[in-house]
Each structure stands twice: as structure tokens, then as C-alpha cells.
Amino acid sequence: MTELLCTLLGTGTSYGVPMIGCDCAVCRSQDPRDRRLRPAAWLHSPDPEQSISILIDFGCDLREQAIRANIRRLDAVFLTHTHADHLNGIDDLRGFTRIAKAPLPFFASSKDIQFVTSHFEYCFPQPSQQAIPHIMLPQLEPRPVKTSPVHIAGLTIVPVPLLHGRMGATGWRIGNFAYLTDCAGIPEESFPLLQGVELLVIDGLRWCPHPTHCGFDAATALARRIGATSTWLTHINHDIQHAVDDTKLQPGIHLAYDGLTIPFQLTDCNNYPTEPV
């Protein structure tokens, strides 16, 4: 198989859109593309059995997102960073470990694995706790990632370090596709990891610049440098009205929206050395 799909489960900023208590035009909009859950992406095969099924980020809206997209199983979960809008749906991963009756591989940077294992200790049962039924707790198997690609479900997935305030974040690249949410920029050493990326999902918070996220101009400049032919902006806030602002973007750049599904190719363009995980 050479083609996979990326479904964007959420394309909103950390507040989500609409925001609690806001009466602005976007928060009151009836356009479904202006209703944005917290950011997450699901990479999956087109077959109905979802023979490949990878989740990137599990924020506060995970349950709603999994039900909407009819996600029934997961091969692994990947985390971009430990901000709550990407992590705090962790308890709902038990929906998957309950069905699979097996621990779920969890890939993230070593620093993020350390944070998650210390703050959500109960998701990582020790051998003495293995008797706890899978229905009770998510059971995650930590797989810290360094700089080399990881291999899971027959796929090669490349971690891409990103600039996101003091914390940083990890983007994930697979074939000709990259998912780079939560970044204000890309460190120079990450650009070679993005060679050959044609289809890009990248942080685009709003038109105005922001210290820890890309504004639309910064996201457009990064997309041009990467050479993507098709770019979708995500992590969008309530300043942005889809029907109005999407038309103002440069050619090849679009606003993403919840439920958008994009096909991408498992190209052979990244021959990186393998590191055991």
C-alpha cells in the first residue's frame, strides 16, 4: 500500500472555537468549519478495518473526536508536546486499550515521556499492577524518541524538532507528509528532515504574529521554504472566519477544518538510519 489518509480531528487553538463566553462573529458562526476542536491528527489506511491507525495527540476533545471519526483501534499514539490541549485526553485512550486488551505504544521525545510518566503515573502500570483490567486504566508503553525515525505498523515516522516557546515541540513526518503543529519556527537542523515533503499541515494561529505560534505569514514562509505544494493551516483561533479568511491566503495555502481528510503517499524519500526504540 502506498497511500494513507490524514484526518484532522481538531484544528482549533487551545481554547477551542467557539470559546466559552465569547459572542464574536466566529464563535457564533453557523459554518461548521468555524467550529474547531483541540488539535489532533489521525493517520490511517483507507480500508474499513483501519489496518493502519496512528493518533497524533490526545487533547481534551479526544473522546468526541474518536467517536466522530469512528476510530476503533490504534497501533500507536504520538505526542507533539505536553501542553494540555494535546495531552489531557490521555484517560480516554483506555477506550482503545479496553478493546485491544494490550498496552498501546506511546512515542514522544524523552523529555515529554518523562513528563507524562511522572504526571500520569497510573497510565504506565508496573508489572505488579498488570492484573488491573484494561477496562480501568489506559495502559501505555513508553517509547522515547531521540533523533532517528521510528518504525511502527510497517511505517517509518521521522521526529522533527520544532520551536515552541521554552518547551519546544516535535513534528512528525511520514512519506511526503508532515504534521507540524505548535511552532513559531523550525530550527535550521530540522529542514533536511523535511526534504521531499509535498503535503504540509502547519501551525497557523491567526494573521497577527505570536511569540510561540506561527501567524499566517510565518507559516506561509515556512511552507514555501519546505517546498510543499499543498499546505493546510491548523491550531486556528477565533479571529479567523473560514469563509472570509481562506480566500485571502496565498495559492496552495488553505485553512484546515475539523474532519478534513487528506491523502498522502508513503514515498521512499527518507532513508534515515534506524535507532532501536
Ligand SMILES: [Zn+2]
Ligand atoms: Zn496547542
Ligand SMILES: [Zn+2]
Ligand atoms: Zn470568539
Ligand SMILES: [Zn+2]
Ligand atoms: Zn503548545
